[in-house]
Amino acid sequence: MTRAVRAVLALALALTAVTAAGVPASATPTSTWTPLTYQQAPADNPLKGFMPYAGSYQTFPHSMEWFYLPLRDLMTGPATFDWVPLERRLNAIARRGHHAVFRVYLDYPAKPTGIPQFLLDQGLATHSYPDHGNNGLSVSPDYEDPRLVAALDRFIGALGRRYDGDPRIGFIQVGLVGFWGEWHTWPYDGGTRPENWMASEATQAVVLNRFESAFKRTRLLVRYPSALNKDLHMGYHDDSMAFETLPPTPWHFVQRLIDNGVTEKWRAEPIGGELRPEVQSCIFDAPVSCAQYEDYDESVTRSHASFLLNQAPFEGGGFTGDEWFRAVAGARSLGYELTVTEAALPAAPARGNATVGVRIANRGLAPFYYDWKAELAAVDSAGRVAKRWTVPWTITGIQPGAAPAEMTAQLKLAGLGKGEYDLTLRVVNPLPGGNDLRFANAAQDVHSGLLTLGRLTVG
Incomplete structure (x- = not known):
């Protein structure tokens, strides 16, 4: 325990x-x-349920909104920061009466690099790749460069000093490392490629420990359970909910919880994530029409998730009829x-x-x-x-x-x-x-x- x-x-x-x-x-x-x-209780109770990408939506009950930000927009020098892009997002979401959930990234496939320009100017080594639809637009940084490690440490400390306990923020996901800030560089991390670009455990520990020391009130989540974070005051986010969640496959979320001895960590730390995009528009059909999926109720029950990014009920005309009611029940089942x-x-x-x-x-x-x-x-x-x-x-x-x-x-x-x-x-x-x-x-x-x-x- x-x-x-x-x-x-x-x-x-x-x-x-x-x-x-x-x-x-x-x-x-x-x-x-x-x-x-x-x-x-209503499905839009605070700090639980489904949430969309940040924006004004009237099609589905919700209390939170989600966004990404590149680190280069916030960090302008080795010890200088521009908080305006983050402030704009937080204020817009707060005006709608919602809490924000966000993640900061360095590397987002198919988007321009999130690496601060000063690090590139200093000669930080990067890797180009075509995977995940990227075609060389984003680049994976050398996570072992001491200049990058020091920059991440200073950024996390500054972020905590300014935003820990901010009432506009519901949760912060510990990003910064890996593709999409999801703590992997697959297939360049022991996958099908010989290269391994993933941050070492030493670099991961710097990021994790700095987040824990910088945030005492705002709750944190990291992508994967591991020996490095099992005893830290942070929860987890399953970004493939109802798709790669259930045991016994080793890389599935609940199996990772089991293997790292943290199946009860939800009692103290939050679990969130994303309903896998491939199943968002079909998993509340009756019968389920997804080509591949896992049982939604079992995935939620075994993960003890409190909130999920799920854009499908919000965009366009959203869901209608019985599908809408099933989705509302799915949102209501999350959390407390x-x-x-x-x-x-x-x-x-x-x-x-x-x-x-x-x-x-x-x-x-x-x-x-x-x-x-x-x-x-x-x-x-x-x-x-x-x-x-x-x-x-x-x-x-x-x-x-x-x-x-x-x-x-x-x-x-x-x-x-x-x-x-x-x-x-x-x-x-x-x-x-x-x-x-x-x-x-x-x-x-x-x-x-x-x-x-x-x-x-x-x-």
Whole structure:
């Protein structure tokens, strides 16, 4: 069991008895636990589901957008950077109320090189190739050149200093190495060609360790599980989901998880990726019409993926009819689904203070990976918020299939007039205008983000 998995399991155990300022873990005798009704959560809950390439789309529910950027657009010298191209992308996506997921590359077949010009001017050696439709347009760099290694180290450090914890960013994929930033140079890495252009383990370790040290809040993903990253605080992205995912083929994603002993790493670190382009437009047909594919549900269940790049439902007219509904179900099946199973409110009119509680279960495939703040509010009969309380509750790391996490807090009622109020729970998205996190409950208001827990009477 890795250090990261041990940490999140400890957190999950702690969540079963979260309290506020010395309040007992269970509700007081004057409070009553009342079941709340389950109802499916929306498919566009934040930080999960399908996402398109960055752009304005109305054809399919989503909360994130994806893009690539070449390193040469961001790094102008050995220690100078131009963040404008990244800022433009992040701001455009944030204005649409979505989080960004992105990857920076050096080498993208069939696109102009992403290598910073100053490195080429210094004489960095490169390899031309015709594979992957490239025809010599992009070039693979010499990853062992100390000037390139030093540049990558400085770039990652600068990126972390500026963007770690940025509320516009959902996830960052650890790119920079290999074709498309996908950490391979096939067939020039032990494939059908005699050359091996792939970065050495020493260079890979520099990139991986620098990313881990530079990002403490924003969550990271790398393409392949390996001995070099199994104990690092980063997850994985399967860019061939439902195509090269399932065992026992050695290079398939889940088999790599098994072989590297990280099948449980999803409990602490996110899994994402891309639904393989060849199956995006056909895997939700009934019956499936793809020439080659793997079972979607099994691929998602065994990988515990939270989000996938899937352009097909967004472009053109998108999906229609039953195919659209099947795709929505496929998107909804990714990641977390949090539901409040019970809420505890005072059974009699409260004065001065009130002890309240919730029990939250996860019916999804993965936890929620960020520590977003929880807020309670008393809403009067006119629908106005009469008082708010920030409570030290966290939904982070609540595990699928585990017993509901129980959290209680004592609310100070000073300033609330006598009468009845709806007590509501909200998990605050730190992205202004971002999709609300909505619980899988019938009492969830999908527009306001408020989940009604029950009636609070102030005496």
